[in-house]
Amino acid sequence: xxxxxxxxxxxQGYITFLEENKLLVRVRTEVDAELELAGVAKKFEGHKVVxxxxxxxxxxxxxxxxxxxxxxxxxxxxxxxxxLPFVLADEIREWQKNPMEPIxxxxxxxxxxxxxxxxxxxxxxxxxxxxxxGRYLTSSVVIAKDPDTGVRNLSVHRMMxxxxxxxxxxxxELGHLMDYYKRAEAKGEALEITVNNGIDYPVxxxxxxxxxxxxxxxxxxxxxxxxxxxxxxxxxxxxxxxEAIANAQFVIEGRILPVVREPEGPYAEVTGxxxxxxxRWVLEVTAITRREKPVFETIxxxxxxxxxxxxxxxxxxxxxxxxxxxxxxxxxxADGSVPYHLIVRMNKVHEGSQRNAIMAAFIAxxxxxTVTVVDDDVNIYSPEDVDWAVQxxxxxxxxxxxIPNSTGHRLNPMVKDDxxxxxxxxxxxxxxxxxxxxxxxxKKVSLSDYELIGE
Numbered sequence: 001x002x003x004x005x006x007x008x009x010x011x012q013g014y015i016t017f018l019e020e021n022k023l024l025v026r027v028r029t030e031v032d033a034e035l036e037l038a039g040v041a042k043k044f045e046g047h048k049v050v051x052x053x054x055x056x057x058x059x060x061x062x063x064x065x066x067x068x069x070x071x072x073x074x075x076x077x078x079x080x081x082x083x084l085p086f087v088l089a090d091e092i093r094e095w096q097k098n099p100m101e102p103i104x105x106x107x108x109x110x111x112x113x114x115x116x117x118x119x120x121x122x123x124x125x126x127x128x129x130x131x132x133x134g135r136y137l138t139s140s141v142v143i144a145k146d147p148d149t150g151v152r153n154l155s156v157h158r159m160m161x162x163x164x165x166x167x168x169x170x171x172x173e174l175g176h177l178m179d180y181y182k183r184a185e186a187k188g189e190a191l192e193i194t195v196n197n198g199i200d201y202p203v204x205x206x207x208x209x210x211x212x213x214x215x216x217x218x219x220x221x222x223x224x225x226x227x228x229x230x231x232x233x234x235x236x237x238x239x240x241x242x243e244a245i246a247n248a249q250f251v252i253e254g255r256i257l258p259v260v261r262e263p264e265g266p267y268a269e270v271t272g273x274x275x276x277x278x279x280r281w282v283l284e285v286t287a288i289t290r291r292e293k294p295v296f297e298t299i300x301x302x303x304x305x306x307x308x309x310x311x312x313x314x315x316x317x318x319x320x321x322x323x324x325x326x327x328x329x330x331x332x333x334a335d336g337s338v339p340y341h342l343i344v345r346m347n348k349v350h351e352g353s354q355r356n357a358i359m360a361a362f363i364a365x366x367x368x369x370t371v372t373v374v375d376d377d378v379n380i381y382s383p384e385d386v387d388w389a390v391q392x393x394x395x396x397x398x399x400x401x402x403i404p405n406s407t408g409h410r411l412n413p414m415v416k417d418d419x420x421x422x423x424x425x426x427x428x429x430x431x432x433x434x435x436x437x438x439x440x441x442x443k444k445v446s447l448s449d450y451e452l453i454g455e
Contacts (some may be wrong), residue, residue: 139299197252
């Protein structure tokens with residue numbers, strides 16, 4: 001992906017790249033990390049990336065918005081918006097065939113400074129939404145090791161700061177980190193982790209790849225190496241047996257404690273609702289290291305973040321779906337749907353294969369609620385075109401597939417006892433295809449051939 005050649009090896013390189021391409025807004029006025037920072041960031045959500053140069057009572061700038069614009073992500077990956085899912089899917093598939101081992105170093109940029117006093121309040125961790133329970137780490141990647149095999153896993157979790165050296169965090173029931181934790185807890189042991197803040201796109205994307213593309217026995221750091229085009233550099237931690245990303249801005253080391261649960265939440269999640277305050281898992285921080293001049297990175301939780309997750313999850317699941325139903329040609333999470341509504345495009349050759357595609361999508365993506373299947377002549381990136389296909393090609397009496405009592409995503413307020421009903425929508429033309437389903441078309445022209453005034 002020529003990240004090195006383009007200087008995209010760390011957050012500082014991204015800032016330079018974004019600025020050169022007029023994709024960065026610098027906020028030079030001092031802002032308070034308590035609600036004000038997020039309030040300003042909200043004005044730019046989905047557009048340019050924002051760098052807050054001065055944060056009240058803090059020494060570190062804050063970057064926000066790296067993942068809320070798919071066009072910017074595509075520019076980072078040097079491709080078009082339409083090509084991006086296939087570029088990511090190809091990188092994941094290549095990693096599966098030829099995994100690369102990381103390089104482990106004693107030191108690197110992320111431990112240039114070892115904090116003498118552990119104090120999470122010294123970091124510019126923002127309080128984002130008004131009714132959040134506190135300040136939250138939202139875009140840091142957790143590295144953990146399987147307690148039985150030592151295989152590394154990457155994942156992203158919300159973490160609420162509750163003390164100088166303490167966080168409460170959410171673990172997903174179907175996630176690999178939860179699997180690790182349960183096995184460690186059964187032995188009465190804590191699970192050691194590193195929390196890596198201010199990392200590059202490949203690291204964050206590897207942390208969001210679905211289990212169907214990265215099984216529990218596969219070291220997901222290989223995805224980072226594949227995307228970067230060279231083995232990823234890790235550094236040894238100061239206090240735990242898990243490595244950290246060498247080019248991160250901050251590294252928080254710690255132990256998820258067995259048995260202990262403490263209040264976490266409320267938190268404004270990607271659903272657009274607040275997750276309830278409940279007793280959840282506890283991270284005891286054992287060390288903090290950082291760069292000499294770090295930039296703290298955060299995500300403004302909301303539907304635009306769902307876009308980034310959906311992009312990565314869809315890319316990770318595409319080849320799994322395609323392997324089960326070869327007629328599938330692309331997938332895309334519906335804009336604004338959070339990662340709940342997947343659009344599947346296919347070149348339907350056999351009547352009935354569209355239902356197989358629906359089931360394959362549900363298998364590949366655990367938390368998808370709705371799958372809509374359309375034909376190849378439908379633009380899956382256009383909500384209007386997809387809705388047109390549903391309204392003109394779906395017979396509600398026969399083309400809706402309901403799957404009750406499926407495992408649901410607990411962050412969604414419609415989930416009860418971890419269950420909900422999944423919906424498959426067949427918006428494909430029935431075979432054999434008749435002329436009445438031919439789309440109206442016009443002659444293709446290029447505006448460059450015409451003299452235009454006022455354009």
